[in-house]
Structures are given as structure tokens and as C-alpha cells.
Amino acid sequence: MQICGTGSLAATPFSRSFAQVPPTAAASTPDAALKLLTEGNVRYAANEPRQRDFSAARASLALGQAPLATILGCSDSRIAPELAFDQNPGDLFVMRIAGNFVTPQGLGSIEYGSAVLGSKLIMVLGHSSCGAVKATISALQKGNKFPGHIAGLVQAMKPAIAPVMKKSGDDLEQRAVIANVRHSVEQLKASKPILSGLIAKGQLRVVGGVYDLATGKVTMV
Numbered sequence: 001m002q003i004c005g006t007g008s009l010a011a012t013p014f015s016r017s018f019a020q021v022p023p024t025a026a027a028s029t030p031d032a033a034l035k036l037l038t039e040g041n042v043r044y045a046a047n048e049p050r051q052r053d054f055s056a057a058r059a060s061l062a063l064g065q066a067p068l069a070t071i072l073g074c075s076d077s078r079i080a081p082e083l084a085f086d087q088n089p090g091d092l093f094v095m096r097i098a099g100n101f102v103t104p105q106g107l108g109s110i111e112y113g114s115a116v117l118g119s120k121l122i123m124v125l126g127h128s129s130c131g132a133v134k135a136t137i138s139a140l141q142k143g144n145k146f147p148g149h150i151a152g153l154v155q156a157m158k159p160a161i162a163p164v165m166k167k168s169g170d171d172l173e174q175r176a177v178i179a180n181v182r183h184s185v186e187q188l189k190a191s192k193p194i195l196s197g198l199i200a201k202g203q204l205r206v207v208g209g210v211y212d213l214a215t216g217k218v219t220m221v
Ligand SMILES: [Zn+2]
Pocket: 074, 075, 076, 098, 099, 127, 129, 130, 131, 132, 133
């Protein structure tokens, strides 16, 4: 006799309540996904996140995943995408790297998120006071060198930030953060064949946002 697992419950009237099915995406279109992220960020910034029972969804998530959006964000410890957008485990496919820029391997992860898992939206998420952006500005301005592989990180970010260096001013850092986000957005939009193909079919949208450390609010850029 089977005393555990779903088999013993299959023929009982209660089987339905015990049945577990893989999760389905919370958004079926790119615009719907963006709306969910925007609304979630409003709740987060207002300190009004949804109450959650994490254990309830675990059995379903063990069977699969269907994230509604992909986040290309910075490694910065102060920005946690699931918290910042008030989403559940399974809702966001997250790629993080200091400076939130596109690498060949990262692009492969992002493509997997959309082509295989069905993510409808990619958000490149920069943030205020980004150390990687500051380091790149100092490398461009003063020729500062960085140790080890950090140098490679800065080198990779230079093409995105160099254009805004022509104009100085107090807002240089913020302009560099925005330029860096937009650079990645354009790279992802133009990426062939997977991402550009999904965009052409209306099944994917790529957007940019900047997270403000002080308020927690994400502004689209
Ligand atoms: Zn950063």
C-alpha cells in the first residue's frame, strides 16, 4: 500500500487540492509584465509589500518555472530585484553583474530566460551611486588603474560611458548610469537571432530602469 506521494491520493475526492502543477507566468504580454513590475515597485517603495507564504508555492516551483520578466541588474548588495519589484520566487529570471552590462555568457542566460522560459520583458536595471560606473568614470577621467579582473570590468563599460564624458557637471555620474543602462538596452534589442526575433514578433520588450538607493523607486530611462 502506498502511504505517501500523490499516487495514494489519486482516486480520492481530495486529490485535487493536493495536486501540484507547474507554475504559469503571471503575465502573458510584455506590457502586462512591465505593469506588474511597476506596481510592485510602488508597493516596495511605499513599504507595503504583499504578505507571502513562501512554502505554499514551493511544490509547484519544484516542477518548473515561468518567470514573467528578466532583470539584468548590478551585483550591488543594496538592490534585490525580487524585493524591489515585490515579486515571488519564480517570477524573475535574474542576471547580475557589477555594472549591469551585457557579456556573451550573460546574454546566453538572458536568451534562455526568454526563449526557453518565456520571460516577456527584459529590464536593464542600473542604480544611483554605482561603484562600477564611478570606477569607469575615474578610469576615463584620470586613467585610474584597477587590480586583477576588476580592470576588465571597467574596460568593458568604457564604450557605454565615454560618450557622456564630453560634458562635465555635477550630474555626470547620473548621466553615466543612464547611458550605461541605455547601452545595454540597445545591445539586447539588436541581439540576433533570438532576442531581436522575439521583439519583432511582439513577444518580448526590453526596457531600462534606474533604481534610486535612497527611495527604492525605479525610474524608466
Ligand atoms: Zn552598481
